[in-house]
Amino acid sequence: MSQPKYMMIKTEIKQRILDKVYPIGSRVPSESKFQEDYSVSRHTIRLAISELVNEGYLQKRQGAGTFVSDDFLNGQTSITKTIGVITTYVSDYIFPSIIRGIESELSQKQYSLMLSSTHNNVKKEKISLETMLQQNVDGLIIEPTKSSYLNPNLNYYLQILQRKVPLLMLHAKYEELDVPVVAMDDVQAGKIATDYLIGLKHKNIGIITKTDDQQGKQRLKGYINSLNENNLSFENEYIISYDTESMDLISGKIVHSVKGDKAPTAFVCYNDQVAALLIQELLSLGKKVPEDFSVVSIDNSYLSTTIPSIRLTSVNHPKEEMGKVAARLMIEAIENNSFDSQSFIFQPELIIGNSAKKLTE
Amino acid sequence: MSQPKYMMIKTEIKQRILDKVYPIGSRVPSESKFQEDYSVSRHTIRLAISELVNEGYLQKRQGAGTFVSDDFLNGQTSITKTIGVITTYVSDYIFPSIIRGIESELSQKQYSLMLSSTHNNVKKEKISLETMLQQNVDGLIIEPTKSSYLNPNLNYYLQILQRKVPLLMLHAKYEELDVPVVAMDDVQAGKIATDYLIGLKHKNIGIITKTDDQQGKQRLKGYINSLNENNLSFENEYIISYDTESMDLISGKIVHSVKGDKAPTAFVCYNDQVAALLIQELLSLGKKVPEDFSVVSIDNSYLSTTIPSIRLTSVNHPKEEMGKVAARLMIEAIENNSFDSQSFIFQPELIIGNSAKKLTE
């Protein structure tokens, strides 16, 4: 029932510190003085004081006295939450924009941002996850690494969930995990890109897609859905697939596909990076875009305008807005203590350029 | 000289925990048992144990006993240091490259990166500094905000220095602070850019420079040095200055300068951003680059290749390498406990494009 003496004394001294009766840096009464004041043993005073020292309110200096510390000021206001962000890349392609979106939203709400990248390598993802967990981040926004493969770091993700750290995935999620995700509707993205080419009377449409992440699979699915709906078929050689490690081989595959008997007249590209690569390859083969080959791509990045005289027709990626939405959902989850936020799926929209043309025959 | 008894007992118990003689979760002997073992008073045992409890090695449960905690595992491995990085921008222009450099170097050494941007606004810088200090970062790499003005957040910088947190500045430093800096030799950058134009027989050379950061001032200084060495003079209208808030007004100033009686034949630009803006403005005035006006710029960013048929002649900025050097110096400072690292100044080099031509007359 009644508090122990040392506890009462402790809270009283603490109050005096907070009320600046004992200002920061000043010396508080000596142990023997307190002893008299409270009529308790010296040991009791020492207990009270030692706890306050431990909590950072006081500092003891043998021979000199006990002083009010300023540590507790920092400790107290350290309510600033930290959000960990792990993405495959940080400074390439569309990632700066995404990170800018996250950063702007977080800093507005006085959250801080801890950043790490995996270069689409699960070993680096492991290191990033370990670091973030050690730093006790208050929330995690993670873009999966090689999301279409079985992830060897699932144990860390389990730890995150068990610790009740809000987790939000970007772009895609690991199939094994049931977590909210902020992404584009990639099936739809693949579909509207293909639909557009079909609308331009193309019948032989190829696709270059990535196999190590979910986005690539989804976009391929959209491509197939579109062909299916329009009763079109595709040859095996129409599908050029690659992953992070085999990017060098794409050029050869493109040449093979373009020079083959049944070369497609148009390509859907996984993103602007491969689209740029494809166009470069086509140009060096003496082909013209869009005259000889039509190209439609996804992400609508700065790369869509860097090829002279070509403006890529590309599915818009929300980029900065996606980052902002992710950050907002994360903040919401933390402030409502709900540990998992809503998912948010952006509906894709095709931005028309001049890299695809209508077939006339 | 000799250690106090409680300290010896404490380290002995601690060792047994680390050696798993007392495994995690197990109960350690009771206070009275220890008392017999060590032939000391119960008080001495309690002191030793209470410190171990405070350090997270043990947990006490009244009535039940004292148990080995697993807290110290987390606490122990949390040696991962965090470096705070505050830059004006995070995802624009050359900053993604710089941050990539920092990130790659830090993650290699298992350091983590906390990121914040100021948008060249001192109020946001204040918030960033507060946040970083609260998060107890182990080192700070900061690009100054409006480095040529008196900084209102100097008190925070003083705090950083007093706390002995290693501090490294990027691009420039506040004149009031005596801290190491990783930057380009901006005077030299301005000079070689101007030298190059003089070498092309230009005699009337204008400069567009920024006034709110040191880089702008330094580059202007290099420009003046160069003119001076070559016995050239400049008109007042040759110097177009701007700051973060007055960027909108540049266009008008350019028009005024170009249409004036004594229009320069060449421009040195603070960076590729204004160079691109300048060229755009010139083109829309019906002028040609480099035929009518030569342009030399600084930073050699991706913008130097985005204007159709023009490849900016631009002083190279180390970008990613600069980030890496900054990160390396920071890690060195932390690991050597030296609290301030060396400065590192990159020597600039001009990358020749086709945006400047030799005057023939």
Add this chain to the structure above:
DNA sequence: TTCAATTTGTTCGTATGTATC
């Protein structure tokens, strides 16, 4: 459910050592 043994929690008293001013 109760009770007794065990274990930690609180509090007193006393003495001597050591650092600071």
Add this chain to the structure above:
DNA sequence: GGATACATACGAACAAATTGA
């Protein structure tokens, strides 16, 4: 050097919580 203040150490007693018989 001397006074003051914290550090270490001993001893003793009772209270409160836990555990298991």
